[in-house]
Amino acid sequence: MKNLKHVLSLWLGLAIQLAYANEVMNSSPKEMVELVAGLPKPPFIIDENGNGMQLELIRQAFDVSDIDVSFIHMPLGRNIMGYRHENVDGIAILPPEYDHPTIYLSEPYITYQNVAISLLEHNFTIEKIADLSGKSVVSFQNAKKFLGDEFGKTVSYLVDYREIHDQKKQIDLLFLRRAEVIVLDINIFRYMLKHHSEQYVMKPFKIHYIFNKRDYAVGFKSAELRDKFNYGLQITKDNGSYQMVLDNYLYQSM
Structure with a gap:
């Protein structure tokens, strides 16, 4: 009886491992989005492809659609050139009124003041x-x-x-x-x-407050990516996670 239980236990463990391996092999990789972003400027960007309020807000919005985001960093004055030459999916910061025939602008997601x-x-x-x-x-x-x-x-x-x-x-x-x-x-x-x-x-x-505030959007190469970002951005604002990112970086007693 003990040997039978031992054999059954081994078979059950093997079945679980095989099921897990099959799931991993058949699962599709997560969609990846790559954006041009500026150089580090805390708290907006603290380190390249790492921490920063701006990077976290973008990642969080795309996480709603199970999309990963990575960033290529360069001076803001070179972001259009980088977008053209690096074959990326968009630009992380553009004024909402920016007009370009191949760029689809999101809703504003961050404000400079x-x-x-x-x-x-x-x-x-x-x-x-x-x-x-x-x-x-x-x-x-x-x-x-x-x-x-x-x-x-x-x-x-x-x-x-x-x-x-x-x-x-x-x-x-x-x-x-x-x-x-x-x-x-x-x-x-x-x-x-x-x-x-x-x-x-x-x-x-x-x-x-003697200067005008400036809102910024993300520019994408497709309307589909823009719509996914806008959807995720609204979700994060509605569930409070957007504000949690801001609170994590900023002094609150003001």
């Missing part, structure tokens, strides 16, 4: 770009190029205006009172605050 930030103790009234006059301002690199003529003209008259590459240093300069106003993307600010270890960043501050 440059702001001015000052310490509350200064009691500044900054309701428009011209209100930066007379203040010490530190902005991100090439801000005069990206923020338009009015900003460029205003800061050109400032006695103390600087542009720096290290955006963490912008945060330090503000809270150490070495700059009265900093100009940067609100999500970069919130990310830096969340990951800043120094206590001095806890001083009360004020955010001045």
